[in-house]
Each structure stands twice: as C-alpha cells, then as structure tokens.
Amino acid sequence: MKSIVVFCGSSEGSEQEFTSDAYALGTFLAKQQIDVVYGGAKIGIMGQVAQGALDAQGTVIGVIPEFLKLREVFHESLTELIVTRNMHERKLKMHELSDGIIMLPGGYGTLEEFFEMLTWGQLGLHQYPIGILNTNGFYDELLTMLKKMVEKGFVKQENYDMILADRTIAGLIAKMEKYQPLPLPKWIKKEQL
Structure with missing residues (x-):
C-alpha cells in the first residue's frame, strides 16, 4: 500500500484514546512511507491523523469540498489540499488517490464514507483492503x-470477511498487507475497474 484513505470524525469524541490513536495512526503510516489521504480538516480526530503524519514528515493529502473550506476548517499545513465542488466528488477523489481504506471512530459521515467504499468493494469496483481501527471497541456493536x-441472509460471509478489524494499529496494518481480494464477479471485467 502506497496510500491509505482515512475516514474518521470531525469531532474528538468523548475518550482521549480516540485522539491519541488517530495521531498514532498518522505517525505510523508516515514512518511506513504510506501517504495519508483524508478529509482535509484541522479539527477533530481528522486533524489528529493529519498532524501525526505531518509531525513524522509524512505526505498528507486533504480533500475537502468548497463549502467546508469556506468555513475555514481546513488544515493549512498539508502536503496538498484538493478542493472539490461537493461531497460526492470528494469521495471519488479520495478513492482515486488511495489503495487502502481505514475507518476510525466517527459519526454519520464516517459511516457513510466507509459503507460506500465497502459497497464498491463488494461490487468489484475496487480491490483495496478495508480496515477498521476499533479503538476501545468503538465498533463492536456495528x-x-x-x-x-x-446470519439473516442479507450479506454473504465472504463480503463480511472483506472487513479487517483490529484494536491495534500494527495489527490492522498487518492484516491489510496480507489481504487477498475476492475474485472479481464474472460479470465484471478487470479493465472496467
């Protein structure tokens, strides 16, 4: 993996471990020479991921829609800041810039971004490893x-198995590096990816 998109909250949450894990993830990725692609904000655990990578001399690419940039929530010290017209373009650009996905704790937007990428993987539109950093068991109920x-027949076991979850950064990255994608569905040709 040369770059990983990180989906996470624009808030810091209620537990100190959320921010410390976010900062540590950014640092870890930078030290592994893996570029960080994220939502471009300086606030919340998003900002912690970026700052952790920047403090470790890593490459950080922020992708932010114009309306959020106008609210001055963007991080001003990034390697690169890409401004999109809307949220849909933002997700597509983040996808194009990465070859792995990690979700940290967050709210509705974090879940929406994660599940869209997971759905694209299920449909064979990408074959990236998809990880959850399950800080303090935040995603246990999910x-x-x-x-x-x-169990109820709405998701196939092999599609559930696409999700790589771990409570530790090193454990999660190890799982992502070993990930073997599912074969493409017969109705999708490799050149369509």
Whole structure:
C-alpha cells in the first residue's frame, strides 16, 4: 500500500484514546512511507491523523469540498489540499488517490464514507483492503450488527470477511498487507475497474 484513505470524525469524541490513536495512526503510516489521504480538516480526530503524519514528515493529502473550506476548517499545513465542488466528488477523489481504506471512530459521515467504499468493494469496483481501527471497541456493536446481516441472509460471509478489524494499529496494518481480494464477479471485467 502506497496510500491509505482515512475516514474518521470531525469531532474528538468523548475518550482521549480516540485522539491519541488517530495521531498514532498518522505517525505510523508516515514512518511506513504510506501517504495519508483524508478529509482535509484541522479539527477533530481528522486533524489528529493529519498532524501525526505531518509531525513524522509524512505526505498528507486533504480533500475537502468548497463549502467546508469556506468555513475555514481546513488544515493549512498539508502536503496538498484538493478542493472539490461537493461531497460526492470528494469521495471519488479520495478513492482515486488511495489503495487502502481505514475507518476510525466517527459519526454519520464516517459511516457513510466507509459503507460506500465497502459497497464498491463488494461490487468489484475496487480491490483495496478495508480496515477498521476499533479503538476501545468503538465498533463492536456495528460488527455484531453486520454479523447479524450475514446470519439473516442479507450479506454473504465472504463480503463480511472483506472487513479487517483490529484494536491495534500494527495489527490492522498487518492484516491489510496480507489481504487477498475476492475474485472479481464474472460479470465484471478487470479493465472496467
């Protein structure tokens, strides 16, 4: 993996571990010479991921829609800041710039971005490893719900298995590096990716 898109909250959350794990992830990726692609903000755990990577001399690319940039929430010290017209263009650009996905704690927007990328993977539109840094078990109930979707016949086991979750950064990155993507569905040709 040369670059990883990180989806996470624009708030800091209620536990100190959320911010410390975010900063540590940015630092870890920078030390592994993996570029960080993220939402471009200086606030919340988003800002912590970026600052951790920048403090470790890493490359950080922020992708932010124009209306958020106008609110002055963007990080001013990034390697590169890309401004998009809207949220849809933002997600597409983040996808184009990365070859791996990690979700940290966050709210509705974090889940929406993660599930869109997960759905694209299920459909064979990409074959990136998709990880969850499950800080303090933040996503335990979500993973339980997703297992229930498998049990009730709404998600295939192999699609659930696309999600790589770990409570530690090193453990998660190790799983992502070993990830073997599912074969492409027969109705998708490799050149369509």
